[in-house]
Amino acid sequence: MATTEPDILDIEAIRADFPILEREFGDQQLVYLDNAATTQTPDQVIDTIADYYREMNANVHRGLHQLSQEASIAYEEAHDRVAEFIGAGGREEVIFTKNTTESMNTVAYAWGLNELGPGDEVVLTEMEHHASLVTWQQIAKRTGAEVKYIRIDEDGRLDMDHARELITDDTEMVSVVHVSNVLGTINPVEELADIAHDHDSYIFVDGAQAVPNRPVDVEAIDADFYAFSGHKMCGPTGIGVLYGKQHILEEMEPYLYGGDMITKVTFEDATWNELPWKYEAGTPIIAGGIALAEAADYLDDIGMENVERHENELAQYALDRFAEFDDIEVFGPPAGEHRGGLVSFNVEGVHAHDLSEILNDYAVAVRAGDHCTQPLHDKLGVAATARASFYIYNTKSEIDTLVEALDDARQLFA
Structure with a gap:
């Protein structure tokens, strides 16, 4: 298990939990800097998945035999653990989905299709991920609602004066990313929640780049809905979370129907199960949910304050190294309280895709493209960016390796 001291992470102990980091390509050791897309998975979480299939593989809420009872208890307790991890009131407010995108769609279909109509407005930001932007865009087309966008300033921060202008009594939903997956901007979600609630609007926070x-x-944010994905926080792929305030989830109608989400079914009608099972139709992601709880344990053992501090230090170091070069353009605000642990950038004269391929020759893994934010890239005036994103197992020496590889790429295209 990774160990911590009050202010210092034992990075070597943490890295030992992630054997994939020892992979080599040719004579180069992997430098994994694509954590905003997917983090690596520690042995503790992998073992939890394996233990489930080896020891209690059975469906939940469907059998009286021992295996089903054990699986059901573990799966239900996983909801309790995740609720604790994000400060929710209890398992009733934690729905397991496939990912952040499905969480967004769950609210859009279960609430949006029923509640939105002509004259209603949904307010997003110009930095939204397609999971939010495309979803609300399509729901608005079906319902006649209008989508509006809060501007960003030159530093990649939200224009809060514009936010106050856009969010009115006609606003029914404000959907905002907590931390931008391109700019690294940490948005003032508590302030946005206050503005939304002053106008009797709901707020949905996309926390895919924040919770990990x-x-x-x-509850401190006062979010009505909050979503995130397990694979970005040391958990497995295929498991996500939708948090919703209990009274709202109770009022909403489900949009997926089938087994386990019902209480009673007749040939004429059906009634719904209690929360959160009301929104988890069919056989759920049992192993993934249990493993997500283990991932929460793993991160809490390290300490989320330590995770945040380490990422901020790495982002600042990367920004300082990039500042040594005149031909590297960095996007987003300066490092500090308004920026998370990722850096999107371009090298003059080198397309981001070419840059990523060259870095791959050095076993440096970064993301290149529009990062599911095409409108934001249009706003920035670039077709694509390269993105280095950091996590608990990354080091400053790995950033040095990135910079050295960038220097070789620069000379190749000179």
Whole structure:
């Protein structure tokens, strides 16, 4: 298990939990800097998945035999653990989904299709991920609602004066990314929640880039809905979370129907199960949910304040190294309280895709493209960016390796 001291992470102990980091390509050791897309998975979480299939593989809420009872208890307790991890009131407010995108769609279909209509407005930001932007865009087309966008300033921060202008009594939903997956901007979600609630609007926070990297308390934020994905926080792929305030989830109608989400079914009608099972139709992601709880344990053992501090230090170091070169353009605000642990950048004269391929020759893994934010890239005036994103097992020496590889790429295209 990774160990911590009050202010210092034992990076070597943490890295030992992630054997994949020892992979080599040719004579180069892997430098994994694509954590905003997917983090690596520690042995503790992998073992939890294996233990489930070896020891209690059975469906939940469907059998009276021992295996089903054990699986059901573990799966239900996983909801309790995740609720604790994000400061929710209890398992009733934690729905397991496939990912952040499905969480967004769950609210859009279960609430949006029923509640939105002509004259209603949904307010997003110009930095939204397609999971939010495309979803609300399509729901608005079906319902006649209008989508509006809060501007960003030259530093990649939200224009809060514009936010106050856009969010009115006609606003029914404000959907905002907590931390931008391109700019690294940490948005003032508590302030946005206050503005939304002053106008009797709901707020949905996309926390895919926040929950893995910093302490998050959904009740302190006063979010009505909050979503994130397990594979970005040391958990497995295929498991996500939708948090919703209990009274809202109770009022909403489900949009997926089938087994386990019902209480009673007749040939004429059906009634719904209690929360959160009301929104988890069919056989759920049992092993993934249990493993997600283990991932929460793993991160809490390290300490989310330590995770945040380490990422901020790495981001600042990367920004300082990039500042040594005149031909590297960095996007987003300066490092500090308004920036998370990722850096999107371009090298003059080198397309981001070419840059990523060259870095791959050095076993440096970064993301290149529009990062599911095409409108934001249009706003920035670039077709694509390269992105280095950091996590608990990354080191400053790995950033040095990135910079050395960038220097070789620069000379290749000179």
